[in-house]
Amino acid sequence: MQVNPSFRLAYVPGVTPGKWARVWGERLPDVPLDLLAVPAGDGERTLREGGADAGLVRLPVDKDVLSAIPLYTETTVVVFPKEHWLAAAEDDVALADLADDVVFHPLDDTLGWTELPGRPAIERPATTGDAIELVAANVGVLLVPQSLARLHHRRDLTYRTVADAPQSQVALSWPQERTTDLVEEFIGIVRGRTVNSSRGRGAAPAQEPKKAEAKKAPARKPQPQKAGQKPAQKTGQKPKPAAAKRGKPRRGR
Template structure:
């Protein structure tokens, strides 16, 4: 196994790796996990250049260089001022793309939905904002609205803004990615964690550490079967050797506390009447 001083995990805005980091600390307390926050467009480059061992990124990625396991798909929401007419809809009622046809919809350069000029709902702004955070500022100025994954709407939350889910809108998919040529044991360990594998089923270091604990359970299970077979064997033997079982019953009726070999010999020595 390749020995690393630590495991470096890069992640993009909106992704919260906390639950997986906690499991890592429980299973591999001797291997520190370093978190590297990176902008949406920088995470993949960080992996390519060896700046991280794995990353929580948004698809798509270059499959010729990186391996990727899709983890979940985010709900897309439209962000707008609280006094916007879209706010009149009930929270449980998703906005429709058709409702945005006459709205200015910002398309930041770090767009995570894969929108294009042709697929952008509504009217494009005069210029594209550099970042999603810049677009949020423009939305707060009541200039237009913005489509983003729900996690980014929460990340850039403002009291004067709100959001609604958008039906049939493009969605962002979060994945675990790593360089194909550097699939180390520690990478395999993290893959097992994000996939929800238990310690015993993990392919990485955790499996080797958990093996001694699993052996006593198997031994205990093995001892249980012979007991059942032995009990069954006694019943079978009793059926074949009916005389022995009958002798034992006679000894019990006679009040003798022991039905050993000498008692059996004595009974055999009695003359038949």
């Protein structure tokens, strides 16, 4: 019994592949889509080691090994307790506003800081989730992509946008040497291609070009003319005016 192939899609925290997964199910119902949630720092390694066919990961990735199509850039926010003085800010927060705060830098950070604002913590939390717990304990603040702030939402925490902070970019990535038809199909889905314009196996078969000339209908044979019958008049031909009858001129009485 032959088993249909599946397509394995890895995705990192904060990324929601649901909308693309629904389109996949409609377009390729015979190919199961396996969604693999991986830690933020394991997206590239999963693709390198063949653990997934493609992945929704955060840039950068090694472009010598992996292909990547940037999808969108996330807004960066600072997460803090609701009692924090930053809660009074109605507009965006600047990095300079965090100068007196302890700013956590988790080991799975996705922003790629060159210089972290604020005061450094004694040690780096192992994960973003661990850093959120420390923020809830009113030990410091944390800068993350907005999707991660929503993922780790707590009632006692809130956040504000930080306009001048680094931003995280989400991309579709896959091994360059394994650009399969199914990978092409998923590329078409995330790029919004229709079924007819997709390059993958889900594309509708192209219609055969119409023949340059349609087959001519067989010519109708002329019917024999009956005796006394006037010949048939050709279509579009104007009828000839009837000739005036000639007779002898009458003499005046």
